[in-house]
Amino acid sequence: MTGREVVLARLRAALAGAPPAVPEPGPAPRDRGDRPPGHPDLLDRLAGRLTDYRAEVHRVAGAGVAEAVAGILAAAGARTVVVPAGLPAQWRPGAVEVLVDDGLPATRLARLDAVVTAAAVAVAETGTIILDAGADQGRRAISLLPDLHVCVVHPEQVVAGVPEALARLTPDRPLTWISGPSATSDIELNRVEGVHGPRRLHVVLTDG
Amino acid sequence: MSGRGGAGRTTFLGMPATAPPGVGNLRGTEPFPAAARRALGDAQLRRNLRHATGTIRAKSAAVIDEVPDWPQLRAAGRAIKADTMARLPELLEQLEAAVTAAGGTVHWATDAVEANRIVTELVQATGADRVMKVKSMATQEIGLNEALEAAGIEPVETDLAELIVQLGDDRPSHILVPAIHRNRAEIREIFLRAMPGVDPALTDEPAVLAAAARRHLRETFLATRVAVSGANFAVAETGTLAVVESEGNGRMCLTLPETLITVMGIEKVIPRWADLGVFLQLLPRASTGERMNPYTSLWTGVTPGDGPQQVHLVLLDNGRSAVLADEVGRQALHCIRCSACLNVCPVYERTGGHAYGSVYPGPIGAVLSPQLTGVADNASLPYASSLCGACYDACPVMIDIPSILVHLRAQAPHPRTEAAAMAAAAYTMDHPALYAAAQRAAGLGRLAGRALPPPLNGWTASRDMPAAPPQTFRQWWAEHRSGS
Numbered sequence: 001m002t003g004r005e006v007v008l009a010r011l012r013a014a015l016a017g018a019p020p021a022v023p024e025p026g027p028a029p030r031d032r033g034d035r036p037p038g039h040p041d042l043l044d045r046l047a048g049r050l051t052d053y054r055a056e057v058h059r060v061a062g063a064g065v066a067e068a069v070a071g072i073l074a075a076a077g078a079r080t081v082v083v084p085a086g087l088p089a090q091w092r093p094g095a096v097e098v099l100v101d102d103g104l105p106a107t108r109l110a111r112l113d114a115v116v117t118a119a120a121v122a123v124a125e126t127g128t129i130i131l132d133a134g135a136d137q138g139r140r141a142i143s144l145l146p147d148l149h150v151c152v153v154h155p156e157q158v159v160a161g162v163p164e165a166l167a168r169l170t171p172d173r174p175l176t177w178i179s180g181p182s183a184t185s186d187i188e189l190n191r192v193e194g195v196h197g198p199r200r201l202h203v204v205l206t207d208g
Numbered sequence: 209m210s211g212r213g214g215a216g217r218t219t220f221l222g223m224p225a226t227a228p229p230g231v232g233n234l235r236g237t238e239p240f241p242a243a244a245r246r247a248l249g250d251a252q253l254r255r256n257l258r259h260a261t262g263t264i265r266a267k268s269a270a271v272i273d274e275v276p277d278w279p280q281l282r283a284a285g286r287a288i289k290a291d292t293m294a295r296l297p298e299l300l301e302q303l304e305a306a307v308t309a310a311g312g313t314v315h316w317a318t319d320a321v322e323a324n325r326i327v328t329e330l331v332q333a334t335g336a337d338r339v340m341k342v343k344s345m346a347t348q349e350i351g352l353n354e355a356l357e358a359a360g361i362e363p364v365e366t367d368l369a370e371l372i373v374q375l376g377d378d379r380p381s382h383i384l385v386p387a388i389h390r391n392r393a394e395i396r397e398i399f400l401r402a403m404p405g406v407d408p409a410l411t412d413e414p415a416v417l418a419a420a421a422r423r424h425l426r427e428t429f430l431a432t433r434v435a436v437s438g439a440n441f442a443v444a445e446t447g448t449l450a451v452v453e454s455e456g457n458g459r460m461c462l463t464l465p466e467t468l469i470t471v472m473g474i475e476k477v478i479p480r481w482a483d484l485g486v487f488l489q490l491l492p493r494a495s496t497g498e499r500m501n502p503y504t505s506l507w508t509g510v511t512p513g514d515g516p517q518q519v520h521l522v523l524l525d526n527g528r529s530a531v532l533a534d535e536v537g538r539q540a541l542h543c544i545r546c547s548a549c550l551n552v553c554p555v556y557e558r559t560g561g562h563a564y565g566s567v568y569p570g571p572i573g574a575v576l577s578p579q580l581t582g583v584a585d586n587a588s589l590p591y592a593s594s595l596c597g598a599c600y601d602a603c604p605v606m607i608d609i610p611s612i613l614v615h616l617r618a619q620a621p622h623p624r625t626e627a628a629a630m631a632a633a634a635y636t637m638d639h640p641a642l643y644a645a646a647q648r649a650a651g652l653g654r655l656a657g658r659a660l661p662p663p664l665n666g667w668t669a670s671r672d673m674p675a676a677p678p679q680t681f682r683q684w685w686a687e688h689r690s691g692s
Contacts, residue, residue: 001221004316007474009222010529011297018535020294025287029486030277049499103513106430106464126492126500139514140463140505144456162500163485171446171481172310174511177504182456185496186369186385187392187414189260189267195368195418196425197456197503 032125032161042124042158047205049127053180054193055201062206065091065152069116072150072202078113082142086135087116091152101142109141114148115198120175121165122158127180129153129203130165132173140174149198151178153205225319226582227527232320232351233379234527234581236565239588243563244555256391257560261551267497268548275493284486285605289542292478293532299444299477300523306447310509312519317471319526320350326522327352327436327469328359334467334518336361336434342451342458343367344438345383345545346471346524348567352436363436364428366457368421375402381561381569383547384495389560392417425457435461435516439472440544441487442521444479448508449521452491454501462505468516474523475541487544494604495546527580536615540576542605547572549599549609555592564589571599575612583619590616625664650676 001009035042047057060068070093073081080097082104092098099112118136119129129151131137143149159165169175182197193199227234236243247253272278292299304314317323331339339356341347341363353363365374372387373380376398380386387395396412403424410420437458441450449470451458462468478487484506492501510519532538550556550570561569566577566586574593578586590613593599599609636642660668 002316003318003322006221006318007316007523007525007529008297008300010224010318010525011300011474011532013222014224014529014533014538015294015296017533020290020535020538022290022294023283023287025280025284029280029284029489053498053502110426110430123500128500133511133514140459141514144459144463161485162488163482166482166485166488171443171448171506171508174508174514175504175506176459177500177506179498179500179502181502182454183502184368184418184455185264186367186372186387186455187395187417188256189263189385189388190414191496191498192414192418194415195422195455195457196366196429196460 029163032159032164035160037157037159037164038155042160043155043205045124046122046127046153046158049124050129050180050201050203053127053183055127055180055203058202058204060204060206062154062208065204065206066093068204069093069150069152070095072204073114073148076114076148076200078148080112081114081116082109082112082146083116084136084138084142086138087118088136091116101138103139104142106141106145109145112146114150115143115146116150116152117143119151119153119157121168122153123160123162123165124158125161128165129178130169131176131178132169133175134173140176143176144197147198148200148202149178150202150204153203155206155208224529224533225525225527226530226585227580228319228321229581229585231324232349232526233567234349234577235585238565240563240565240592241588243565244559244592247559247563252391253389253560254558256389257557259391260385260388261557264497264551268494268551269497271493271497271499274499275489281486281490282604282606285490285544286542286607288478288483288486289605290539293475293538293541295479296474296477296532299479300474302444303442303447303477304523306443306445307509307521308447310447312447312509312521315520315522317522317524317526320524323350323471323522323524323526324352324355327471328355328361330467330469330520331356331361331434332359334434336432336467338362338364338432339434339436339469340364340366340428340432340461340465341370342435342437342453342461343370343386344436344471345567346438346473347436348380350471350524350526352471364425364432366425366428366461367453368418368455368457371421371425372398375399377402379562380567382550383545383568383570383572385547389562429457429460429464433465434467434469435465437461437468437470439470439476439521440491441484442472442477443481443484444477446481446508448481448506450484451505452488452501453503453505454496456503459503459505462507463515465516467518467520469520469522471522471524474525474528475543490604491544491546494548494602530582531576531579534579537575537579537612539607540572540579540609540612542607543572543576544605546604548602548604552598552602554594554596554598559592564592571609571613572607575609575616578616578620583616584621587620590620644680644682647680647682
């Protein structure tokens, strides 16, 4: 018998006597879709929860993204920035060296100061932004290695809770859920920001 | 007997089997009471544990309070897990088909020996002599690091707490925070002693210690071609694997290498994509006390041009089939490794994790380890509990740990003196005259002090013998009834 056949035969034998009773799940968990995506309450909640976990939130008009991004990079002293190929051209910062990712090696990405991406979905209740490797977000590596991540989020991308987010996402893309900057609770269970991922996360939240 | 015994077990192919001895980290070297006694004498350990578990309990309670439908979420988690166990073979086959269709390769490991062999051979096939690891209970359980080292492959733990344990030549003592028994001053000393190139001016500020780990591992992340991870969840219908983490070491290991090998206990499968919506709400709040952990990675097979292009999944039994065969104990397989039960347990808070011997400590370890190995090999663990029930209340998937503990105590070997005493008590209680005489004799026991004589003195070594009342209820009733 192969390992596969042995394991499956064991499990079938284990269940043969008395299969587990499956309890009724009870009343369904609360529907979090009580506020439609992009509702002002959700945007406020997202901003509050991101700030609570040490991300910095910049709320701007839709036309103000480029200015906000440039301001964040300048304030951080970032001089080299990677962007995904599909990032809207008008968001690209002007006063710094911009590299458009075309498969840059990891060692090169690790020497860059910052990355600017869009997002796929954001979850208000948990303060989470989700990247799905779309053209305006790029490969997973580019939002991982630079120390500063600037992420632009639009109101219609902001949903109430985790179930609503999953319903909008597709499993055939690699997904990265980000809730604040890199952190650890491994020393005396106190949360400390800044380990291996980007130590600074700035979210630019537009109004439309 | 097939596979439920200790020494001398015989295993029939295809029948549920416990984890083999001599490999992995499910069995301690001494019984819980002996190990616990030594741990209780360590005042520093008790201070560290009290501080850490107190911190996490407060954080977790605060974020759980924010969720008005927490009870419904727990019930949903329990129902999904029970449904999973009832359909485990077909769900694993569905998972295998989905992962394979997405470009991954699925391997089946009957036990720790097989899993270690499969992973070692996969690493050897790449020609690499070093792997980087994301924190994983399954690979701790099977002793993968020891097996890789024996084959000349260096495993590098990248989770901060695992790194502290590895550099300190120590053992993990908590599911979520393996170095919970170390405080900041001890961690600083370990780094100064064992971390190559560390700044000698290192302070014990947690942020400074975390920064030292960042510098130490950066080159490893960029240069290592093979990573080994566990998985928190695997979605059968889509073939998607999930790793929930905080530091970004998981993202590094899941994104940068050429080859990714994931070792996963077979009970981690969940049926549907939407089921993630329940568990991704339950796990962070119960575990680290956060609304959401900083990073969650989900991947489905291979994505061309993004991340590892060689993706393997090793499905591990190693005793889980034996747990599934036990109608009462099988709900231990519902565990999502949040460690909430450790953090609320009065026994764990005082003894720490090492006393349990197994990599799975605390209340869930006390029910899982004996079932994975057979109760005879971990016979003291079902007693490592006061049965207070705090673990059941805290469990985000409602595992009834106290009931499993009692169930396993009945399976553990019992001393013959206990059986004789119980038989004598049963006979006495069946005979009213004998019972009355025994009660009068117990009253005389007031003169004997608070400890029992041998061979029963073990019972009073850690507790006082309750003083018998001057008058039995029967005597009181006889007096008062005649007086009314």
